[in-house]
Structure formats: structure tokens, C-alpha cells
Amino acid sequence: MANLFEHKDRRVVPNWRSFGNTIVLGELNSFQKERIIPLEEVSIESYIIDWKFNKTVIHASDLLSAALVNNFKTNKDVIEAAKYILQNSKVASVSQISLANKILNNSEIIDLSAPFNSVTLQGLHSFTNTQPIWQKIRETKQNIKLYPFNPVFYVELSRYYSILGLKEKSVNAMKIALHLGSNNRFILRSATRLFAHFGELDYTHDILRKNPLTNFDPWLISAEISIATIRKRTSKFMKKGIELINSRNISPFNFTELASSLGTVELLNGSTKKSRDLFNKSMIAPNDNSLAQIEWASQKDTHLEVNPESFPVKLNYEALALDNFQNEKYDLAIDNAAKWFIDMPFSKRPILFGSNLASTILKDQEKSIAFLNAGLISHPNDPQLLNNYAYALALDNKAKEALEQLNKIKSEIPIEGSTKICLTATRGLAFFRSGFPELGRNLYLEAIEETKSIHNATLNWIAILNYAREEILIGSEYIDNVMDAVGKIPKDAKDIEIKILREDVIQAFENYKSKPKE
């Protein structure tokens, strides 16, 4: 059976994108409302006079320099000088031409969503081609050769390695970045995500807690609170965080993640009123992370329900996917899951979400396999993904390939309890579909017993339903017994996966009953 997409576990761990995209999203902006020392008022009149008097390319470019530095880019004389340079580009330098172009095409608005508009699930196949990532790695290494002390290049390198699932290289590159510039939001947040991704929570928590920036930067306090929450610790920055939000010295976009982190803590503590207040504050000017968080939180507190499409948030694919899922718009959910994955190709969550949705709800094993193939690039030995892959293959009656995938799981990799159960059940499924029902039955029963020992009712019901389906499909002698067990599953179980599985089993049972017996 497939690993469940864990709807119950989401924390506001920073999302990690390229340096360029993170800048465009505004997550690296200064959070203080005013400069400590105000900018002096200056005039570029003397440069304009010089340009008008001389009318040469060099005087034009001197004026353009003054305009760019002193923020007079829209001045009409400046525009005229820029045009003059372009008209005389034969006698202009590379930089003069490029500066003139910059002045004339002043807009720095970049549409981050443009590359995602054409993303389709079919396109996910292209993500199994690792060549473009290797090319990026080569380019980044070239940059590092030129600028060995620039930590941004190491963060980028770490991200590329993480996309390829090269943990050691990724961690090493990030450690170099931290060594070169740990007093920086981009580096600290990227490191937080990476180390959380690889389960090194103690390490990243230590770095965050001890960094002086965490004392006043809302984006870092938020990350620290989230990591502390995952570690089931109480963050020492909680009070500071609340003070910052209430200080009115910080713009709402700069505290959106912080309010969201604090809201999550309050929600988990059962303080609904405080939680709602904080989540509402996080929605004054949300980013994709706080939007996805409230979407997640709304499953626990329906008062928090929002329509993610009503917020002008860039790269909000996770929130959209979760919202589509809740509203039973599964096709849309799966499309947004694909975009979510392409936005963060090192992340396992969109893969688990998409593959689980495709396998169990849409019953489209091809789609599920497309997700899993893409996800296995960054998580080549991940037992959860390999399990889901085998599950999809087995349901598609490719039992031999399913068993091959299961055999890829390395024994030295520690496997979480619920994943172990899923693996046992999936192996059972593969044996059923290989024509060895006895082996399959034993494994399913073993899995069902284990779900009881860890007191996981949801997993227990899913295991029973999967097992029941297989017994019905082979028309075994145990169908009545197994249907008794199915009958004990509460009919009001909210989980959509259970609901659909149950419907499938009942339908299969009806078909079985109506089939003439030989």
C-alpha cells in the first residue's frame, strides 16, 4: 500500500529556491521600515548641463551613471542620453550600451510564474534528465573558481547537488557557504531547509539559535521556531517574535512566515484564538509558504479557510494543490503538484502528494509513476518513494518490476515504522499479483498486525482495504472474513483515501458476488 501523504505534518520551514528567484520573491528584502541614516538629496543637474553642452557618447554615459546611482532613471534628459548612446553604439563600449538599455528598459519586474505556465504532468519526464543540472553544477564551479569566497555560489551548488540526491556533496557545499557567510538570511534559511531536508535538525537548530541575526530578523526567528517545533522544543524566540509582529516597525510581508510559525505553535497547543489571530496576521501580505501553511491549518480549524487564489502570491503551487485537494478538484491538484515539484525539485512532499493522489484517488498509475520517477532523482534510495513506486507498478499488474523496486531498498537505511508497514503490505500486494497469494496474505496480515501495535487506525484501515481488494480479485476463500473486517471500518472515516478504497472494495465485492460461480 502507498505511503500516506502526511497532511498532519507541516511546519513553516523556509522554502529554498535559487538566489535569483528568492530575490524576486522579496524574501531577502530589508525588513526595517526606514534607513538609519537617510539618503542625502542630490542633483544631477551638472551632468545634464555637461551632456547638453558636449553631446558626446562619453558625456551621455557619465550622465547615465549619475542617473542610475542617484535614481533619476526616468528624467527626460537621461532618456535622451540613453537613446543617443544606442544611436551611436558603434563608438560606445559594451557597458555604455548595456547601461543605456538598462535605463530604457527600467522595469525589473520578472514574472516568475512564466516558466510554470507550460508545465504539464507529461513534462515531468524531462526532469528525469539530469544533464541540465550537471551543466548548472559545472557553471557554478566555474564561478567558484573565479570567486572562491562568494558563499552564494556554494549555496547554489548545494541546491543542485540536493536535486540530484547527492547528500554528502550538498551538505559539504552548504557548510562552506556557512563558513564564508553565516551572517546572512539567504544562507541561513537555505541551510535550514537543507539540513531539515536531510533530517539534521539538531545541527541546523544550533546554527540558527546561535546566530546573532536570529535575534532580530523575523525571517530567521520564524525558521528557528519551526525547527524547534519539529524537535518538540519550545523556542526561546517566541516572545521576541510576538514583540516584533506587534512592534509596527516591520512590514506585514516581512513577518508573514513568523506569524504563521507562531500561529502553528498555538494551533498545536490548542490555543485557537491566538492561533487564528496570528494566522490572520500572516495573511495580511502572505508568501507561498505562509499561504500553504494556512491551507494546511484550515484542515484542523475550518475558521482558517482561505482561497489561495485571492492572494497575489507568486509560486503558490503548494497552497493551490492543497486547496484543490480539499475541494476535490483532483486533476487541478495534480497539475499544481507538478508545478510545486518543479519549483522545488529536491522536495519529497510534492512527489508523495502527487503520487498518492494519482495512485489511490485517480487510479492513474502512469501519472503516479511519472511523479515517482522524477522524485527518485533527488531521493534515489528513499523507502517511501520506492514503496509508492512498487505499489503503483503492482496495481498496474507489473508485479515483477514492483518486487525489483522493493529489492532496491538498502538494508542499512533506517526506515520509519509506518513506512515499514507499507513496505510489508506492498510486498504482499506484489506477491498477490505475481500469483503467490499465500505469501501475499501472510505479508498483509503481518502489516495489519503491525498497524495495531503502533495504534495507527488510518493505516490499519488502509491495509485492510488493500488486502480485501486482493482477496476479492482472486476470489479466495477468505473473502467473507476479510469483508467482516472491512465492515468494522467506521463509515464516517473522513480520509478521502479510505473513502475511495472502501468504495472500490465494495464495488469489487459486488462484482464478485454477481459473477456466476464456476
Added chain:
Amino acid sequence: MIMTDNAAHNLLNRTLQTGWFVKEKIEKADNQTGSFFSVCYKVEKDGETCFLKAYDFAKFLTISVPGSKIVDVMNEMLTAYQYERDLSDYCKNKHVTKVSFVKEAGEEVITGYAISIVPYLIFDMADGDIRKKLDFSAKLDYAWRLKSLHEIAVGLKQLHAIEVSHQDLKPSNILVFDTNSKIGDLGRSMCRDIDGPYNKRAFTGDNTYAPPEIMYGYYEKDWLKRVFATDSYLLGSLIVFYFTGISMSALLRKHIPDSFSWEVWTGTFDELKIYLEDGFAKALLEFESNINQIEFKEDLKKLVEYLCHPFPEKRGHPRSIVCAGSNYNLERFVTLLDVLKRKAELIIKN
């Protein structure tokens, strides 16, 4: 609007008390960027033609800060005049050679105007500022550029040796005399031994050429460190201008996203460092792309990298940084520019 109804604008065809005949009014002198408060003339004496800068008191009064007292404005202007004159003398007497000095200082009373006194300074007549000479068409005369830069570096080093920081080194202040280049306009300079009008300011030059730390409002407290770090940046910026036609600050700003620019950033300089470093790396790559002669690419890029590093503590020649003494000692840069100049001359000869 040019205001001509005042004494400073009416010196033409007069013989001044110092014996100079005012031959021609220069409507716009090359090195006049920022010289709003002066009127320029060509003057002649004993067959020698020179440049006269007359201080325009009336202009000063019209654009002075509203609410400030006239006496204060007059005092400010007089101090500026005296300072430029005295600093020029001070430098001249300390064997500084690559700076355009005040040849003569005087004042003329022109009756019939509300403010009748016109203080003036006379300088050697330059062919123009460096912008007249720079041409970015295919034929780039590297030898000439490097010779000029070498001379400017020597001039700056000479000023630093007597603890004078120019602070306003920019293309319009580089004067060309036949084949030689000299630093002009000491008016914004700071001198440790002379109490000047700008000594207490963090930066006295032109924002267009100002180093990033000044633009972001980060000031090194140590006076010598701060002002010499600024001059180092300005020298590097001049190298950038000689080969790209734009200032280093403009080149850097081009490669900094708007959200990190000095007009938008409200955080601390420390928080910005990594982003500036990234922008600087990209700016250097662009600078390199302007160098057509491959044999100079690496050396010129290194010079700019050392002189214009966005963080003052990393600015200067790496060997000077690790050795005792000032990080901003220009000796090594003078030598490097000399070597490059000779290399370029050899290429032309061969």
C-alpha cells in the same frame, strides 16, 4: 537659468590687479561638473594663457539653503575659497607634482553690484578633462590610457603621503595638459593639517562616484582609513571609467537587484555584504568584457577588484592588507600601472 547680473559674470576685458587680462568667458568649462558657484574665464599675462575661476557669491546666495543666514553663506564660500588656495599651496610646497595647483589667487572689486568683491583662483590652462580624450571606438589607445591612469595614481599617492585625501576623483576632475594628466579641483579634499570646511563630513565628493559604504550610510570611524579607502575606490572607479565609460558605482548598481540598492535598502551594511559581493563579482565580469586587448584583461580586472572592493576592509592590494601599514597604500598600484603602461607602449612599438 544663468544669472549674469552680478560681478563674477562681468570680468571680461578687464585687467585684474594681479596683471591678468580677462580675455574670454568660458560658458562651460570641461571640468565644471559641480562648479555651480564659479564663473570661468581665459586670462592672459606675459604671453601665457591660464584659466580663471571666479567665485560667484550671488549664485551662492540664490541656491543656499532657505533660512540660513547670509553671513553664514558668505563665510562658507570664503572658507571654501581660502581652503582651496591654502591647500593648493600646502601641496605645492610638499613636492606634489601631478596635481593642478592654484597658480595665483586674488580678489577684484567690481563696482556697481550688490556684491562687488570677486575672489578668484588662476590655474594652468588644461586642454580639457579626460572625457574629451576618451573614445570607445574600435581603436583604443591603451598606452595613452594607462599612462594617464599611472600619472593620476602617482598624484593621488603624493597627496596621501602628505595626508591629503582628494575625495572627488572623477573624470571631470582629471585634466589633460598636452600628453600629461593631472588631478584637478582640490576644493573637496580633506587635509589632516588644515582645518577645512568639509573635514567633519564622511564624504565630500560626488555621489555618482561614491563608494558603496558611503551610499549605504556605513562610515568607518577612523578618519585616515575612511578617507583613503574612499580615494582607493575612486581611483579604481577611474580605471573602470577609462575602459567602460561608466562609473564603478553605476556598474555595481547595474548588478545589484533593486531591492538591495542603496535607495531601497533599509537594513544594515553587514546584512548586505554577500549580495554586494555577488553584484561586485558580476560587475567585474562585465568590466572584463570591455577590455579588447586580452593581455590586459586579467591585470586590469585585478586592479579594479583590489581598489573597488565594496567592503573597505577588503579594499587595497592583498599584500598591503596582510602587511603592516595602511591597506590603502597606493605604491603597488602605481607600480602595476607603470608596468601595464610600458607593456602597452611596447605593443605599439612592435
